[in-house]
Amino acid sequence: MRASDLKTYAKNTWCPGCGNFAIELAARQAFVELMEEGKLKIENLVVLSGIGCHAKMSDYLRANSFYSLHGRVVAPATGVKLANPELTVVGFAGDGDAYGEGLEHLVFAAKRNVGISMIIHDNGVYGLTTGQFTPTSPPGFQGKSTPRGSPEDPMNPIALMLSSGATFVARAFSGNLQHLKGMIREAITHRGFSIVDVLQPCVTFRNTWDFFSKRVYDLQERGHDASNWNEAMERAREWDYGGGAGEIPIGIFYRAERPTFEDRVLRGRRPRELPMPELEKVLKGHV
Amino acid sequence: MEEFSILIGGQAGDGIKQAGNAIARVFNRLGYWIFVYEDYPSLIRGGHNFAMVRASSERIASHRDGIDALVALNQEAVDRHSWRLGEDSVVIFDSDTAKAEGLGIPMSGIVKRRGLPAILRNAIALGALAAVLGIGLDVVEDAIRAAVDKRVEENLEAAREGYGIANGSPWAAEGRRVERVPGGPRPLLTGNEALALGLARGGMKIYAAYPMTPTSALLHYIAAHEDELGAIAIHPESEIAVIGIAQGAAYAGIRSAVGTSGGGFSLMVEHISLAGQAEIPTVIVLGQRLDPATGAPTYTKQGNLFFAMFAGHGEFPRAVLAPGDANEAFHLAAEAMNLAWRFQIPVIILSDKHLSESTFSFHFDISRAATEPPKLWDGAGEYRRYAQTEDGISPLAFPGGGAVVKANSYEHDEFGITTEDADLIAKAQDKRLRKAKALEEYVNGKEMVSVEGDPEGKIALLFWGSTKGAAAEVAERIGARAIQPLCLMPLPKRELEERLEGAERVVGIEGNSRGQFCGWLRCHGIQVDGVVLKYDGRPFAADELEERVRRSLR
Ligand SMILES: Cc1ncc(C[n+]2csc(CCOP(=O)(O)OP(=O)(O)O)c2C)c(N)n1
Ligand code: SF4
Ligand SMILES: [Mg+2]
Numbered sequence: 001m002r003a004s005d006l007k008t009y010a011k012n013t014w015c016p017g018c019g020n021f022a023i024e025l026a027a028r029q030a031f032v033e034l035m036e037e038g039k040l041k042i043e044n045l046v047v048l049s050g051i052g053c054h055a056k057m058s059d060y061l062r063a064n065s066f067y068s069l070h071g072r073v074v075a076p077a078t079g080v081k082l083a084n085p086e087l088t089v090v091g092f093a094g095d096g097d098a099y100g101e102g103l104e105h106l107v108f109a110a111k112r113n114v115g116i117s118m119i120i121h122d123n124g125v126y127g128l129t130t131g132q133f134t135p136t137s138p139p140g141f142q143g144k145s146t147p148r149g150s151p152e153d154p155m156n157p158i159a160l161m162l163s164s165g166a167t168f169v170a171r172a173f174s175g176n177l178q179h180l181k182g183m184i185r186e187a188i189t190h191r192g193f194s195i196v197d198v199l200q201p202c203v204t205f206r207n208t209w210d211f212f213s214k215r216v217y218d219l220q221e222r223g224h225d226a227s228n229w230n231e232a233m234e235r236a237r238e239w240d241y242g243g244g245a246g247e248i249p250i251g252i253f254y255r256a257e258r259p260t261f262e263d264r265v266l267r268g269r270r271p272r273e274l275p276m277p278e279l280e281k282v283l284k285g286h287v
Numbered sequence: 288m289e290e291f292s293i294l295i296g297g298q299a300g301d302g303i304k305q306a307g308n309a310i311a312r313v314f315n316r317l318g319y320w321i322f323v324y325e326d327y328p329s330l331i332r333g334g335h336n337f338a339m340v341r342a343s344s345e346r347i348a349s350h351r352d353g354i355d356a357l358v359a360l361n362q363e364a365v366d367r368h369s370w371r372l373g374e375d376s377v378v379i380f381d382s383d384t385a386k387a388e389g390l391g392i393p394m395s396g397i398v399k400r401r402g403l404p405a406i407l408r409n410a411i412a413l414g415a416l417a418a419v420l421g422i423g424l425d426v427v428e429d430a431i432r433a434a435v436d437k438r439v440e441e442n443l444e445a446a447r448e449g450y451g452i453a454n455g456s457p458w459a460a461e462g463r464r465v466e467r468v469p470g471g472p473r474p475l476l477t478g479n480e481a482l483a484l485g486l487a488r489g490g491m492k493i494y495a496a497y498p499m500t501p502t503s504a505l506l507h508y509i510a511a512h513e514d515e516l517g518a519i520a521i522h523p524e525s526e527i528a529v530i531g532i533a534q535g536a537a538y539a540g541i542r543s544a545v546g547t548s549g550g551g552f553s554l555m556v557e558h559i560s561l562a563g564q565a566e567i568p569t570v571i572v573l574g575q576r577l578d579p580a581t582g583a584p585t586y587t588k589q590g591n592l593f594f595a596m597f598a599g600h601g602e603f604p605r606a607v608l609a610p611g612d613a614n615e616a617f618h619l620a621a622e623a624m625n626l627a628w629r630f631q632i633p634v635i636i637l638s639d640k641h642l643s644e645s646t647f648s649f650h651f652d653i654s655r656a657a658t659e660p661p662k663l664w665d666g667a668g669e670y671r672r673y674a675q676t677e678d679g680i681s682p683l684a685f686p687g688g689g690a691v692v693k694a695n696s697y698e699h700d701e702f703g704i705t706t707e708d709a710d711l712i713a714k715a716q717d718k719r720l721r722k723a724k725a726l727e728e729y730v731n732g733k734e735m736v737s738v739e740g741d742p743e744g745k746i747a748l749l750f751w752g753s754t755k756g757a758a759a760e761v762a763e764r765i766g767a768r769a770i771q772p773l774c775l776m777p778l779p780k781r782e783l784e785e786r787l788e789g790a791e792r793v794v795g796i797e798g799n800s801r802g803q804f805c806g807w808l809r810c811h812g813i814q815v816d817g818v819v820l821k822y823d824g825r826p827f828a829a830d831e832l833e834e835r836v837r838r839s840l841r
Contacts, residue, residue: 010704046539046686051696058695059705064686066538067695067705068531069561075528079535079543080686082493082521087539087686105531108524265521271541274517277487279653282515286474286649287315287433 001035001042003028010059019174019200019209020053023092023121024060026181030188031063033181039189045088048077050097052128053202054121057092071101074109077116078261083271085115085262088188095122099135099157110164110193112261117187118195120157123202124241131205138242141206154241157197158253162233168194169232169254173216174201175209179250186252192260199250212248215239219251226252289319289344289468291420292351294368295412296337297360299330305434306358306409307338311475311646312430313413313422314342318471322756323646324350324826329500329584335363344468348612348647348756349829356419358412359385360394377458379415381408390419390458397448404438407445414449421464424450476649478642478753479505481616482572486544487516488617489624490658491570493536493543494520495529500584501640502546502574526551530558534567538694540685542624542658546572549591550581556598559633563603563719565694566673566681568627568634568661572620575639577824586824587640589752589798592807595635596776602716604630604723606730607776609637611737611755613647619773621656628661630680630726637775639798641826642753664690671701675714679722727777735779736786739769747790748836749815750797751775751804757827758796761836767794775804780811792816794839798826 006028014020034040045063049055051070058067068076073091081089098106098120109116125143126132133143133150136157140149161169168190172183180198187194199216201208225231232254239248291314295306304325311321319342328334339350352371359365359380365387372378378389383396392415394408410431417427424447431442453459476484483505486494496506510520523529526547533543547555552573562569575591577583595607606626610616620636627634664670664682670690674681681701684690693703698715700706706715737755740748740762747768750758755771762769770786772779787793795805795815800822805815817839821827827835 008702008704043689044687048535056705058693062691064692065694065703066535067565067693067697067703069557069696072527072531072558072561075523075531076535076538078523078528079493079495079532079537080539081535082519082532083536083539083541083543084685084687104524105528108528265519269519271492271519271536274492274519276658277484277516277518279484279488282484282512283474283476283649283653286476286480287312287472 001032003032006031006062008060008062012060013056014053015204017203018053019123019202020121022174022177022180023119023198023200024057026177026184027057027119028061030181030184034185034188040088044086045090046080047090047092048073048080049092050094050102052094052097052126054092054094054097071097072105073097074102074105074116074118078109078114081115081262082265085266089116090188091116091118093118093120094127095120095124095136096126096134099155107160107164110161110166110195113165113167113192113258114261115192117190119184119187120195120197121200122157122197123200123206124208125202125206127202127205136241156236156241158236159233161195162229162236162254166195166254167192167256167258168252170196170252171199171250172196173199173212173250175213176216176250179218183252190255192258215246215248216250217247219249219253224251226255229254289466290342291356291465292339292341292354293356293358293416294337294339294354294371295358296335296364296368298332299327299334299336300332300406301336301360302406302409303336303338306413307340308646309413309430309434310340310416312434313417313426314340314465315472315475315648316426316430317422317465318468319343320346320648321475321646322348322350325644327585335367337364337368347760349760351830352828353830356416358416359387360408360412361385377419379412379419379453390415390453390456392449392452398445401444403441403445407441410442410445411449414446415453418450418453418459419463473648473650475646476613477504477644477646478610478613478616478638479644480508481613481647481649482620482636482638483508483512483516485617485620485656486570486624487518488653488656488658489621490542491518491544491624492541493533494518494545495523495532495543496546497522497526497529497551499548499551501576501643502548502572502638504644505546505572526554527558530555530569530571534558534562534569537568542568542628544570544572544624546574548574548576549578549594552591552594552598559599560601560603561696562633563599563601563605564696564698566631567694568631570623570627570634570636572636572638574643575637583824585640587753587798587826588822588824589639589754590822592637592775592799592803595637596807599633603719604632604726605776606632606634606726606774607637608634608773609752609775610642610773611752611771612642613649614651615737615773616642617649617651617653618656625659629659630722631683632722632726637752639753672703673699673701673715673718675701675718677721678725679718679720680725730774730777731779731781734782735772735774736782737771737773738786739763741766742768743789744768745791746840747787747793749793749795754796754798754827757829757832760829761833764833765836775807778807778811783813787813792840794819794836796827796832796836798822
């Protein structure tokens with residue numbers, strides 16, 4: 001199978017030059033590589049997406065998909081995984097989607113270590129609703145709802161996910177396709193909850209190609225120890241999602257092993273194979 | 288007809304619920320039909336709690352305001368409930384904490400002397416009640432063993448002491464004797480328990496809920512009985528997560544259900560619309576309680592009918608089912624699972640505090656309910672999740688089975704790809720409308736209207752949900768027909784009109800302030816001649832309702 005076999009007939013409507021193209025291509029390439037290596041079965045892949053420019057992934061990928069509501073990728077993804085833990089569950093969400101409207105679900109997915117991968121198309125803007133500030137927009141960002149500049153400081157999703165108990169936390173950049181593909185692969189093959197915050201330029205409402213190209217560096221190339229939570233937190237705080245001049249790390253911040261939610265809830269059971277209820281027996285206890 | 292109504296009252300923390308349960312089990316062992324109403328405030332300690340146990344040789348499913356015995360663990364119970372007493376009624380009370388006319392037993396002193404926990408006053412009272420009613424100690428002991436799982440011996444000891452004291456008193460010598468009646472014992476189920484069994488019978492494998500009265504006990508029950516029910520209970524971070532998880536599971540081919548009350552249902556509303564658009568089988572138990580907002584959490588109301596029927600933006604089919612007792616709760620819960628999967632729609636089961644938390648004698652033939660298979664893809668050609676069909680129902684396939692299954696909250700083509708094409712949009716809506724039609728026909732072809740009382744009676748009492756117990760009993764007593772649609776949306780109009788044919792006067796009975804169901808009937812051209820409404824958080828008692836119905840007929 002080739003990466004192009006994973007495309008549907010849906011017409012692509014992203015703006016030319018949008019950072020989403022790289023994420024979509026990297027995802028297809030990662031899927032194909034994993035299939036070839038026997039690490040993924042295409043019929044077992046389920047992608048989910050929220051609502052926003054990013055969410056068109058569901059239309060564009062020729063795979064099982066659940067095109068959900070705005071902010072509601074994580075909960076259905078959790079349901080899919082619980083229903084059938086043999087499935088490979090990958091959620092694609094926007095920064096507004098995952099860090100705004102549906103933040104609570106993300107925190108809990110990390111806390112539970114549910115076996116899903118979340119790829120966040122973090123463009124620091126609401127793209128589809130034509131340019132308002134999001135939880136990761138820099139202070140002073142002039143969006144349509146904040147013409148005098150965002151009155152808030154951005155949140156740091158890497159630090160948030162580390163604090164929430166995520167067992168795989170990474171950052172990637174649309175401008176570095178090979179690295180991005182690698183991060184998606186690592187996220188998918190990780191056992192438990194994984195998240196990749198992808199710095200995704202939105203050419204129309206927040207063009208960050210230049211900004212990020214000049215600043216990103218690869219954590220792994222500099223020998224970061226991803227098994228050390230404190231170090232991960234330190235690296236996470238190197239950039240606060242603001243404007244400054246400093247460097248911006250990409251790569252794997254943290255990776256750990258912990259029992260997964262589905263392991264702990266299902267205890268080896270498979271919902272499909274649960275026995276029919278023993279009602280007669282239950283009713284006897286009620287006399 | 289032999290019947291007894293007993294009220295046991297005290298403070299929260301006095302073990303009133305457990306005592307009510309034990310009294311119910313005593314009468315159940317003697318062959319009686321049981322109904323238990325529980326009344327308690329939304330707090331953990333203090334406040335007034337009471338349970339009303341009604342036992343009858345005839346089938347009943349309601350309580351009466353009047354009582355034959357009052358068991359009072361404190362003065363408040365005496366003061367609040369003495370109006371319920373009749374001439375022959377008896378009062379058994381803790382003479383250390385209350386004054387009353389009747390059989391006083393120093394229960395607080397006894398537990399102290401014996402070194403028993405204070406809560407076991409309830410067992411002393413139970414023993415005394417049995418002695419006064421002429422019930423054998425063996426029946427009480429048996430019931431305690433079945434009802435209690437902790438401190439069984441101490442419970443038995445306390446009950447024996449109460450029994451002994453009462454037996455030697457003039458109150459026992461009055462010759463009251465609860466006779467064994469034919470039949471029984473029957474399983475005693477709360478509405479919540481019956482819903483759990485019905486959902487499991489309908490194939491539910493995952494139940495998700497966030498605690499909220501009056502359906503918390505449904506979550507607790509399923510969690511405690513996962514193995515017997517063949518289902519898994521989970522408690523996520525919010526009702527939005529609850530329904531999202533359930534829908535993810537359903538998309539993956541696993542039958543799921545959720546339960547909540549009005550507040551949590553409000554949070555789920557966007558996902559109801561998603562169920563409509565993406566055609567995801569979604570079963571929701573909506574246990575109504577007194578609202579708006581937080582309302583009075585432990586009190587009942589039938590106020591969410593319109594909300595259940597219209598929650599969710601857009602035009603899409605749904606079913607709203609309304610069981611009135613434990614039998615129907617079981618039956619309709621299984622039916623809800625099957626309807627949701629047959630039509631790939633949201634199905635809402637309307638319960639309320641009164642149904643969910645009251646206890647009933649269960650006598651439904653469980654073999655009448657089963658998990659029915661949905662329409663599945665035959666594997667031929669390329670799978671289209673939203674294939675156009677005559678009845679609007681597209682065959683299902685699930686991820687992992689080889690088909691590419693695309694669920695979509697956007698308007699979509701047959702494959703499940705987003706579309707804004709005018710023609711495809713209209714076609715997709717037509718498909719949902721055909722499905723609505725198929726659902727309506729299906730519901731009309733099932734028996735979805737319950738009739739009790741005299742089916743030919745000139746007066747028809749028309750009601751829904753938990754009002755059933757009281758209303759059916761009133762109909763029986765005044766020679767009216769009791770007519771109760773089990774499916775409120777779509778309305779089984781044909782069947783309903785047949786049942787109403789020849790009725791000269793139709794009285795609507797509802798536990799809300801605006802007669803929502805009567806309004807819904809008017810939308811279908813069905814008129815009621817009068818309404819009896821109640822919205823003080825308390826359910827209709829059978830005798831109270833009879834009085835109100837008679838007044839409305841004058
Ligand atoms: C409940 C709800 N609120 C608002 C919207 C409108 N809406 C659609 S997309 C979107 C924001 C998208 O931003 P983001 O998640 O960052 O995705 P992007 O378009 O940037 O990829 C909003 C607010 C919606 N669809 N649903
Ligand atoms: S608006 Fe921005 S995020 Fe959306 S497609 Fe265009 S460039 Fe990409
Ligand atoms: Mg965005």
